[in-house]
Amino acid sequence: MSLLNQFRIRVSDVERVTLQTIADRVGVSRTTVSNAFSRPDQLKQELRQRIMEVAEELDYPGPNPAARTLRRGRAGVIGVVFTETLSYAFADSYAVGFLRGLARVAEQSGTGLHLIGWPSPGVAEEVIGDAVVDGFCLFSPEAHPLVETVLRRRLPVVTVDHPYVPGVPFVGIEDRAAASEAATCLLELGHRHIAIIAAQPMAAQVPGRGHEQAWLDIDLAAAHRFGAGRARVAGYHDACLKAGLSWSEIPIHPTTNDREIARRAAARILDLDPRPTAVIAATDEIAFGVMDVAAQRGIGIPDELSVVGFDDVPAAEPAGLTTVRQPITEKGTTAGRLLLEPSRDDPAPCVLMEHRLIVRRTTAPPPRTKRNS
Amino acid sequence: MSLLNQFRIRVSDVERVTLQTIADRVGVSRTTVSNAFSRPDQLKQELRQRIMEVAEELDYPGPNPAARTLRRGRAGVIGVVFTETLSYAFADSYAVGFLRGLARVAEQSGTGLHLIGWPSPGVAEEVIGDAVVDGFCLFSPEAHPLVETVLRRRLPVVTVDHPYVPGVPFVGIEDRAAASEAATCLLELGHRHIAIIAAQPMAAQVPGRGHEQAWLDIDLAAAHRFGAGRARVAGYHDACLKAGLSWSEIPIHPTTNDREIARRAAARILDLDPRPTAVIAATDEIAFGVMDVAAQRGIGIPDELSVVGFDDVPAAEPAGLTTVRQPITEKGTTAGRLLLEPSRDDPAPCVLMEHRLIVRRTTAPPPRTKRNS
DNA sequence: CTAGGTCTCTTTATCGATTCAGAACCAGGC
DNA sequence: GCCTGGTTCTGAATCGATAAAGAGACCTAG
Known part of the structure; x- marks a missing residue:
């Protein structure tokens, strides 16, 4: 293993610091280092201290989020999909007000917001397919190809304004x-x-x-x-x-x-x-x-x-x-809640404000x- | 948290479909299925067609973004950090105008925006540590503890308005x-x-x-x-x-x-x-x-x-x-460009608009x- | 003196994909 | 017949972490 590491050092002159690097240096297992970061109660304070010092010394940026997400199966982020350009959405007080409400509930639960717009056909599809998120909020005034793209991810979804899809929570007005x-x-x-x-x-x-x-x-x-x-x-x-x-x-x-x-x-x-x-x-x-x-x-x-x-x-x-x-911002908070506190109701809730x-x-x-x- | 639960329920009900599932079913290697999705030119159209059909049949949601990001080492997302509440940022025309400019350049390159606010001490730190992003735009009018948190990720950063950190690109005015x-x-x-x-x-x-x-x-x-x-x-x-x-x-x-x-x-x-x-x-x-x-x-x-x-x-x-x-939106576009088209300039660019x-x-x-x- | 419990830490098995080196096959040129 | 080169596809090696179960050490009570 250490031989391998040495090899890596030679190949790319900048060796990436990972949990293993720190583990080797401190002389403990990788898991223990992981615990030092994610579950501090699982090891002695003294050891944790030493691990953190070495981490600092090696300039370790913290556990890699992509790896962590992959293993945990949870991203802590929801995707917000607009069927218009994002820069355009930011010019629309209605969209911004909605975002404001959504952000309020998302923040409270430590959930991030991943905004996705529709700059030109094709781009957004790829971004949606690549988005590391736990669910989507689809902000769509009218029928749009992105709806299908979002649903295909098979993640929890809430649609706002349009469309009402059976089985998918919905927020809108009459x-x-x-x-x-x-x-x-x-x-x-x-x-x-x-x-x-x-x-x-x-x-x-x-x-x-x-x-x-x-x-x-x-x-x-x-x-x-x-x-x-x-x-x-x-x-x-x-x-x-x-x-x-x-x-x-x-x-x-x-x-x-x-x-x-x-x-x-x-x-x-x-x-x-x-x-x-x-x-x-x-x-x-x-x-x-x-x-x-x-x-x-x-x-x-x-x-x-x-x-x-x-x-x-x-x-x-x-x-x-x-x-x-x-109720613009309330639409946002409602959508956020439907996404973050899903009910097992059947049929899916359809909120008309x-x-x-x-x-x-x-x-x-x-x-x-x-x-x- | 509850989002996680819903996710889990689905997972345990139905066995997860991965590239391997499809590969087994079609009778090809996992790599080939991966190529069918990510590099269509690497296999015969006919085979690709068959793979896609099976994928459809199995209701495969597409390559897992977290796994993909881990392996590729690129997320296609930049984090935008506000030192105030997000819902508050959305009420501020200045912040929204900035976002509008940033979104414009991000969208053009198919880059997503991950918005992070500071709802209360501690929450944002964790979100920043867990954000699957390629860089950060730090929108901060004044000195703030989050600055340190962001810099610790050792990713490309652009600061807006404050602070000027040697080696970190900056955008502001006098x-x-x-x-x-x-x-x-x-x-x-x-x-x-x-x-x-x-x-x-x-x-x-x-x-x-x-x-x-x-x-x-x-x-x-x-x-x-x-x-x-x-x-x-x-x-x-x-x-x-x-x-x-x-x-x-x-x-x-x-x-x-x-x-x-x-x-x-x-x-x-x-x-x-x-x-x-x-x-x-x-x-x-x-x-x-x-x-x-x-x-x-x-x-x-x-x-x-x-x-x-x-x-x-x-x-x-x-x-x-x-x-x-x-120039509010121009600040956004400038910050976006500095992040997406990093220059090798030394010292880092400091743009005063x-x-x-x-x-x-x-x-x-x-x-x-x-x-x- | 021993069964059971608590603390710490380690081992092993994934999470779901991409990369890269190469194998198999086929066509064409000498 | 042999070599070159291109197209398709495969196998093994990662990417960087976390989960779950287990192994020792040490303590406690019966």
């Missing part, structure tokens, strides 16, 4: 009903010229132009199966129909859930003639984009234009945005001039 | 000079009644009351050695002294970098008699807290009160906050009444 309330709020104020900006996931946009329409062609009966984005559109549809509006006459644009990008969709909508008196944004981030463009053009909110959002992110309150509140319309200062009855025109 | 500019801006407008709210890290607050003062007692010559928080205070000091103000007469309160908590410090300061005509906040988040309290009390900004922040987080622009801009004072609408000359009083 997007369709909530969206309907948002639209109803505008309709009851008397708005009849309404435009909608939907939140379309990036993945659905890849192929090119013209797909927006395909994405919007919803089988309304089964809209919930296609994720939060389309469920919300279906909810807006429900409300408009109920108010007697013709769905086909309502301008509806899909956009990415990004303030910057949403501005373009907002610009197109505010260019329409006649200009809508109200805009329904499928997320607050998009609503802010609308407000940006309105401010830029001197369109008064809510006098000339009403705006309603969705999510109630932290910035919504200071901005006075009327929106649908959903509360939502509530919050009326603030971006909604008002339509302007007279418009109503008369 | 906090002291930048802070001085922020203060000078107010002084040049004619303000003489200035109050300061400093950003004190949570870790420095643990012991109890009375420590604020100790934290503030700075050896000015060496303030940079104590991190961004105190370097900024030193910068404010420089400017005040230059303007002929007496440092000991300037009210200065430390607070956590959290809008909510900062409001309390702001309330105390706005209670002073005479009330300051200007407040210097060590971060934008704190500045927002000040603005909240001012709004609540009907104190007009900037007519009755000037406020200047630091960081230029995304919300600063819509809020019209005068602040010092630092640009900063710039951005004057917006929260600063104006002091009100007449105050000036006359």
